[in-house]
Amino acid sequence: MSGISFIELYVFVLAAFVGYQVISRVPPLLHTPLMSATNAISGISLVGSLVLAGADYGTLATWLGFIAVTSSSLNVIGGFLITDRMLRMFKRSGSKR
Amino acid sequence: MLDTAIQLAYLAASVLFILGLKGLSHPDTARRGMLLAELGMLMAIVGTLLKHEIVRYEWIIAGIAIGGAIGAAISIWMPMTAVPQRTAISHMFGALAATLVGVAEYYRHAGAIPHVEMAALGFEVMFGSLTITGSFMAFGKLQEIVKGAPITYRLQNPINISLFFVTLGMFAYLIFQPANQHVFYAMVGLGLLIGVFIVMPIGGADMPVVISLLNSYAGLASSATGFVLGNNVLIIAGALDGASGFLLSVLMSRAMNRSFANVLFGAFGGGEQAAATLRAAGEKTVRPITAEDAAIQLAYARLVIVVPGYGMAVAQAQHQVAELAEMIEKRGGTVKYAIHPVAGRMPGHMNVLLAEANVPYDRLYDMEDINAEFENADVALVIGANDVVNPAARNDRASPIYGMPILDVDRAKSIIVLKRSMNPGFAGIENELFYHPKCSMLFGNAKDSLVKLIGEIKNV
Numbered sequence: 001m002s003g004i005s006f007i008e009l010y011v012f013v014l015a016a017f018v019g020y021q022v023i024s025r026v027p028p029l030l031h032t033p034l035m036s037a038t039n040a041i042s043g044i045s046l047v048g049s050l051v052l053a054g055a056d057y058g059t060l061a062t063w064l065g066f067i068a069v070t071s072s073s074l075n076v077i078g079g080f081l082i083t084d085r086m087l088r089m090f091k092r093s094g095s096k097r
Numbered sequence: 098m099l100d101t102a103i104q105l106a107y108l109a110a111s112v113l114f115i116l117g118l119k120g121l122s123h124p125d126t127a128r129r130g131m132l133l134a135e136l137g138m139l140m141a142i143v144g145t146l147l148k149h150e151i152v153r154y155e156w157i158i159a160g161i162a163i164g165g166a167i168g169a170a171i172s173i174w175m176p177m178t179a180v181p182q183r184t185a186i187s188h189m190f191g192a193l194a195a196t197l198v199g200v201a202e203y204y205r206h207a208g209a210i211p212h213v214e215m216a217a218l219g220f221e222v223m224f225g226s227l228t229i230t231g232s233f234m235a236f237g238k239l240q241e242i243v244k245g246a247p248i249t250y251r252l253q254n255p256i257n258i259s260l261f262f263v264t265l266g267m268f269a270y271l272i273f274q275p276a277n278q279h280v281f282y283a284m285v286g287l288g289l290l291i292g293v294f295i296v297m298p299i300g301g302a303d304m305p306v307v308i309s310l311l312n313s314y315a316g317l318a319s320s321a322t323g324f325v326l327g328n329n330v331l332i333i334a335g336a337l338d339g340a341s342g343f344l345l346s347v348l349m350s351r352a353m354n355r356s357f358a359n360v361l362f363g364a365f366g367g368g369e370q371a372a373a374t375l376r377a378a379g380e381k382t383v384r385p386i387t388a389e390d391a392a393i394q395l396a397y398a399r400l401v402i403v404v405p406g407y408g409m410a411v412a413q414a415q416h417q418v419a420e421l422a423e424m425i426e427k428r429g430g431t432v433k434y435a436i437h438p439v440a441g442r443m444p445g446h447m448n449v450l451l452a453e454a455n456v457p458y459d460r461l462y463d464m465e466d467i468n469a470e471f472e473n474a475d476v477a478l479v480i481g482a483n484d485v486v487n488p489a490a491r492n493d494r495a496s497p498i499y500g501m502p503i504l505d506v507d508r509a510k511s512i513i514v515l516k517r518s519m520n521p522g523f524a525g526i527e528n529e530l531f532y533h534p535k536c537s538m539l540f541g542n543a544k545d546s547l548v549k550l551i552g553e554i555k556n557v
């Protein structure tokens with residue numbers, strides 16, 4: 001565990017701000033893929049889970065880490081796949097069916 | 098040196114995530130954007146695996162293999178109508194991962210955690226745990242394992258609010274006394290309980306708001322994990338997810354003209370009020386129409402506006418809708434689709450289903466863009482939508498949905514409603530549109546009715 005600095009708070013606030021700006025330009029048409037995409041992206045908790053599952057922190061930590069790795073990779077892989085499956089379906093009129 | 102490389106990989110991943118989401122601002126750039134986000138994820142994972150703390154890989158490989166296989170299987174074979182359930186359950190998995198990481202951090206330091214870190218950790222497990230059970234309840238309701246209608250009992254709100262404040266009190270106490278393990282685990286337990294209680298009274302029609310809120314919580318829990326672990330890419334990705342969920346829940350609430358508090362504590366569609374309006378409506382009559390007559394109207398219409406709702410999703414009728422539209426267009430008519438922001442069970446639900454049925458996305462119109470066109474429409478075809486076309490929202494101050502922006506279906510020259518029966522919708526509110534002189538009702542399962550319409554229109 002590392003000390004929390006003000007820089008991290010800056011990172012959070014600025015990222016949330018950028019996120020709000022970027023996402024407010026996503027049309028309602030794509031709101032479902034947006035949700036599954038952000039879901040996949042927030043599967044980034046995998047990064048924390050990996051350390052837990054792979055480091056030598058004791059049996060319980062390893063087990064919790066294993067469950068966490070399983071859940072977050074389910075989200076990452078499943079999330080990106082379903083997002084792409086949905087996005088593939090959006091076609092303009094006149095395009096090949 | 099290695100640490101620098103890892104940090105650079107994280108930085109690149111963060112940038113790629115933002116660029117990926119930026120791609121979603123247009124259907125043409127969306128898939129490329131997602132490729133960027135996937136690349137970012139890969140970089141973050143590879144960077145993490147290089148960390149010197151990681152000494153064994155067997156559990157990591159097993160976890161990724163099992164989780165990946167389940168995730169892939171669900172995504173490939175799941176029907177598109179199940180997207181809301183899948184989304185709800187994935188919020189659960191996201192929150193579960195964040196909460197477990199938090200609990201493990203607390204456990205391995207045996208509570209010897211500085212105050213500021215404890216604040217982040219407490220936030221992580223509190224929001225994480227209530228998102229786990231809340232999302233599971235939402236999943237259960239959408240999958241119809243749990244009764245979908247609001248479950249209410251006496252003193253529900255006071256109980257929920259006091260539970261919430263007790264948990265918040267424990268959180269505050271832990272910041273000052275991080276070593277008290279009993280309080281920590283009790284807080285996790287209460288968080289899990291709150292998740293169940295808070296979603297239990299919420300009805301299906303409010304699911305778009307609930308799913309978006311849970312999305313936001315799952316993101317915030319991930320972000321808090323980033324604070325706990327001192328990991329910026331986690332903070333950023335969590336913040337993006339949190340912001341997205343927050344924005345969507347604001348948009349959804351606005352589309353229902355309700356506040357968060359009202360959605361969470363309102364238990365929409367409860368018994369008494371709805372029953373009263375029902376009785377009053379008993380004297381009015383509706384005009385049933387046969388498939389044959391409806392087909393004639395549709396066949397000679399120049400402009401048909403289709404208004405899909407949850408009923409279309411339940412009947413899995415999107416392909417028949419598209420087929421009918423194609424037949425109308427072959428006869429020279431134009432078909433447009435009017436999509437209300439809260440039609441269905443999650444944001445954008447109808448768009449995805451219609452896209453699946455090969456409806457070109459430029460035929461799908463948002464509420465603001467289509468409302469002015471209803472007066473030119475020869476037929477407004479309402480398929481399994483109810484509350485989003487209820488004129489009471491515009492003119493009945495006593496109605497629980499008064500003030501909600503609706504699709505102005507009643508301005509069309511004629512209206513055909515496909516509906517299973519005269520039972521009121523999920524919200525339990527009587528819809529005066531069905532008694533409108535211009536409105537006729539085609540009763541039956543949406544899919545069967547559409548098949549009949551397709552058959553009849555061929556003979557016109």
